[in-house]
Amino acid sequence: MLTKTESEQRIARLQDGLRGQGIDGALFIYPIDIYYFSGTRQNSALFVPAEGKPRLMVRKSYFRAQAESVIDDTRPFPSSKEFASQFPPKAKRIGFTFDVAPVQQYQYYAKLLPGVEFVDVSPLNRELRSVKSELELERMRESGARLCGVFKEVPGFLKEGMRELDLAAEFEYRLRKAGGEGFVRMRAYNQELFQGLAVSAGAGNPGFFDGAVTGRGLSNASPHGASIDAIEANVPVLVDYTGVFDGYIVDMTRMFVVGRLAPELQRAFDTSLRIQQHLTENLKPGAVCEDLFAQAADIAESAGLARNFMGAPGENAKFVGHGVGLELDEFPVLAQGFKSQLRAGQTIAIEPKFVLPGLGVIGIENTFAVAPDGGVKITDLPDDIAFV
Incomplete structure (x- = not known):
């Protein structure tokens, strides 16, 4: 309040x-x-x-x-x-x-x-609005803790053969039971989101949503998020959800696999972690947003994954982090052309992801607060891939 x-x-x-x-x-x-x-x-x-x-x-x-x-x-x-x-x-x-x-x-x-x-x-x-007070940061920490609690439950209900939609429904049921409000407010025109997405084989489908991963969705009128496709063994499952509590949004992604992960996907995931670590260490007041994006892109390029970074080749999003708070698309944005400097108290979802056509989608996302010594993790759950 x-x-x-x-x-x-x-x-x-x-x-x-x-x-x-x-x-x-x-x-x-x-x-x-x-x-x-x-x-x-x-x-x-x-x-x-x-x-x-x-x-x-x-x-x-x-x-x-x-x-x-x-x-x-x-x-x-x-x-x-x-x-x-x-x-x-x-x-x-x-x-x-x-x-x-x-x-x-x-x-x-x-x-x-x-x-x-x-x-x-x-x-x-x-x-x-981009700079959060201590009261706002406390509310976001609470949102992060509740969302992490739901993510912890995923290995208990993720099964081979279940539909993406069933996985999403199980997650959303638990999120709602935890008090999730569900209203993912966005400022950008023509953008919409139903809480998040749980996607696997169809994760790399391109779409309207301004992000790295869109999913197939359920129809041409709702072309985003989970589909009725079955989850297969050895195919990565990306679960990317917002937690909205008392109006405040946090955003996170974790990876799950039923079985084993192809070496190319594991290498891409390791690159995601390196990008996240670099950005976290440099999430300090005074850092220039577009410089951080360029540094992330350089790491992807050095790993030979530039064309797969933040989207399918040719459909790449030109950012690697976005402000969150009462809306999902707040300032600042770690993006090409965003020249502003970071300020202490800003909260940013960092989401380095890769789309490898024919293999799957993989990456990580966490919400951080900008601080003098680097980013402070708000979605405090281990980043490891969960093998089911």
């Missing part, structure tokens, strides 16, 4: 950023942004002035928002005629999250606030 003190600290940092950019305030309409600052995910709009107290205007449920919100000025959403009066007259440049706000909503609020210039505060918002 968000405390009033933590909310005030988040809002103060936002206000510093607004003033630094000459913006008079910010209007948030995206639910998870509102939750981050207010502690409630109810249908509402949050206005944060560059100076002064924020105001939360609630459509539904106002009664629940009253109980949950730590914003002192929490009130019912005003009528269209009264909306402009909720803003200070001097607020002429107002921030808006262009990255997630539909054009229809932009036009709606522009009509309610004539004469106001809306400016994009998406980068500012995402940078602020």
Whole structure:
């Protein structure tokens, strides 16, 4: 639960950023942004002035928002005629999250606030949210512990001949029983994910999802994740799941094999571990994101696996790590062209994976916190392949 003190600290940092950019305030309409600052995910709009107290205007449920919100000025959403009066007259440049706000909503609020210039505060918002407080880190550690608890159970129910879908269902059942909320929020347009994926022979199928592994899925309308294909002996099984608890997401992958693993796959897995180890040691404040990606790619190339790194040849994803928190695709991103420097308290899922057509998919993924001495592992479970 968000405390009033933590909310005030988040809002103060936002206000510093607004003033630094000459913006008079910010209007948030995206639910998870509102939750981050207010502690409630109810249908509402949050206005944060560059100076002064924020105001939360609630459509539904106002009664629940009253109980949950730590914003002192929490009130019912005003009528269209009264909306402009909720803003200070001097607020002429107002921030808006262009990255997630539909054009229809932009036009709606522009009509309610004539004469106001809306400016994009998406980068500012995402940078602020990327650095986790100790309260957030504690919640992510708890999410990691619960997710690891489910992963530990996999060798007990993974069997040769079971469908990928059955493996996924068993995992998801236990994850839900552990309190997993299931809502894997993503900011990117046209991306979606149902908790995670458990895939084997069809793991290397290319697809829309912006990641190294997609899976076959269940239909053309749902072309991601587990399929009805049977799990075969001596074929690697990749289990990649998110754990979402109290809104906070951690992301991890572990490998399982019924039988033996081909030497080429074992070599690729060992390369994944080397990449992860290198990145973990360098996950320090000041490290440049694109440099870390380039270093990971160099390790893959030196192992003769460059064309298989982070996807099937020709379908390679151009990243090796992504920020996680209240969303699966937060800042920072260890990716080509991402020139920002790491900051202490950022949380990143590092996922070096390889797709070897005809053999299978293999790799590792863990969530880490950026710290002065290198990454601190949040999904604290041994990385070894589990042979069943």
